[in-house]
Amino acid sequence: MDMHKELLPTYEISFYKDFTCRAGRCEETCCRGWKVSVDDEALKKYKSLHSVTGLRIRLALLGRKDGCFDTSYRACPFFNKEDLCGIQLKYGEDYIPEICRTYPRLNRNYGFMQEKWLDLSCIEAAELFLSKGSGFCMTAIEAEEAYESEYSNDDRDFLRELIKSRQEVVRYLDESLFSKKEDLDRAFQALLSFSLAAEQGSIKNDYSYFQKKTADFYRGDGGKILFPFPMELFKEMICVNGFYHRSLFRQLPFLNKILQLFLSEFKDIGTSEGQEKWERLYNSYLEMDAQGEDIAKGPCPNGQGILRELVNYYSYSVWTDYLRSFEDYSFSKWLLRGMLAVNFFFLFSALLWQEQGDILRHEKAHVMSVLERRMHHNPTQEKKLMESLRKHVRK
Numbered sequence: 001m002d003m004h005k006e007l008l009p010t011y012e013i014s015f016y017k018d019f020t021c022r023a024g025r026c027e028e029t030c031c032r033g034w035k036v037s038v039d040d041e042a043l044k045k046y047k048s049l050h051s052v053t054g055l056r057i058r059l060a061l062l063g064r065k066d067g068c069f070d071t072s073y074r075a076c077p078f079f080n081k082e083d084l085c086g087i088q089l090k091y092g093e094d095y096i097p098e099i100c101r102t103y104p105r106l107n108r109n110y111g112f113m114q115e116k117w118l119d120l121s122c123i124e125a126a127e128l129f130l131s132k133g134s135g136f137c138m139t140a141i142e143a144e145e146a147y148e149s150e151y152s153n154d155d156r157d158f159l160r161e162l163i164k165s166r167q168e169v170v171r172y173l174d175e176s177l178f179s180k181k182e183d184l185d186r187a188f189q190a191l192l193s194f195s196l197a198a199e200q201g202s203i204k205n206d207y208s209y210f211q212k213k214t215a216d217f218y219r220g221d222g223g224k225i226l227f228p229f230p231m232e233l234f235k236e237m238i239c240v241n242g243f244y245h246r247s248l249f250r251q252l253p254f255l256n257k258i259l260q261l262f263l264s265e266f267k268d269i270g271t272s273e274g275q276e277k278w279e280r281l282y283n284s285y286l287e288m289d290a291q292g293e294d295i296a297k298g299p300c301p302n303g304q305g306i307l308r309e310l311v312n313y314y315s316y317s318v319w320t321d322y323l324r325s326f327e328d329y330s331f332s333k334w335l336l337r338g339m340l341a342v343n344f345f346f347l348f349s350a351l352l353w354q355e356q357g358d359i360l361r362h363e364k365a366h367v368m369s370v371l372e373r374r375m376h377h378n379p380t381q382e383k384k385l386m387e388s389l390r391k392h393v394r395k
């Protein structure tokens with residue numbers, strides 16, 4: 001351990017330490033489908049290995065300008081028949097690249113403080129998150145500085161204001177009642193208006209928008225529907241903007257299976273027929289959920305199962321993304337990004353539920369992890385989806 005690392009005020013997602021990798025039992029392993037970037041320290045160790053494995057590692061990196069093991073279309077070259085890492089088995093955890101050691105634990109350093117959470121593209125992290133219901137938060141601790149800050153903004157007061165306003169957004173989501181889909185649409189409308197006001201205010205150095213309650217930003221002027229997205233918007237994103245791609249058959253077979261369900265249901269039908277079909281699907285999905293909740297537990301104080309789950313998913317994205325406005329003041333980008341993920345999660349869960357007649361928590365975790373991989377770990381793809389969403393909002 002480096003004894004000279006500074007202690008920094010740190011916010012950590014409350015279930016951060018509960019994570020344990022599924023290793024050989026993982027049905028959506030991170031050893032497949034992604035490039036693995038090899039850091040300088042690992043590279044130095046690999047150069048000193050005088051063994052067949054050492055030679056294999058060096059060969060795997062030969063001629064690769066990006067310094068990565070290529071796992072894009074198949075598994076990492078060191079992923080063995082028992083679904084375990086051959087490098088780790090032979091040389092121990094110290095010899096695997098840093099990204100493999102830390103994933104799905106993520107850390108963001110803002111200079112004055114840092115945050116730690118789990119990336120929901122990992123199926124175990126996603127299931128842990130879903131098992132918590134709304135029982136998670138960021139807990140304040142002191143921890144060693146994990147990485148250097150990549151933020152150039154040194155306005156500590158602005159960061160404090162951002163942290164307070166994030167608290168207000170999360171409080172609003174936690175305390176509001178979500179018993180019908182319109183409640184979530186209303187919350188998204190309010191948050192979009194807030195984010196646009198925040199961007200305008202930042203240009204003029206006016207931070208009065210931070211003092212207002214989130215609910216007060218709801219304009220009630222019938223803005224674009226933000227939940228559930230209309231079917232035409234999904235179709236544009238999936239069929240035109242490349243969310244669906246043939247390579248998913250090998251890269252992410254589970255996501256490919258769900259997208260095939262989508263294509264067979266919606267690809268070849270007209271706008272109004274598609275929208276009606278989508279409304280029938282999501283209404284039945286929500287009705288099934290409401291009945292199940294009532295029988296099993298009675299009504300929830302702040303909303304029913306699926307809607308509350310979606311709100312929690314959105315809250316998680318607020319916890320992890322909102323402070324990124326510290327660097328780029330792009331409040332709407334970070335708040336819309338979560339709405340995108342929530343809508344796709346709703347669509348895919350509903351499709352799987354319709355196909356199977358049921359959907360269990362571990363299946364939802366699987367949906368969440370492949371969705372996060374396709375959406376948030378593919379910058380080109382995410383940019384296209386965000387462009388479509390912004391166009392929809394502006395229309």
Ligand code: SF4
Nearest residue numbers: 021022026030122124
């Ligand atoms: S996806 Fe998560 S649980 Fe699965 S192997 Fe990777 S870190 Fe472990």
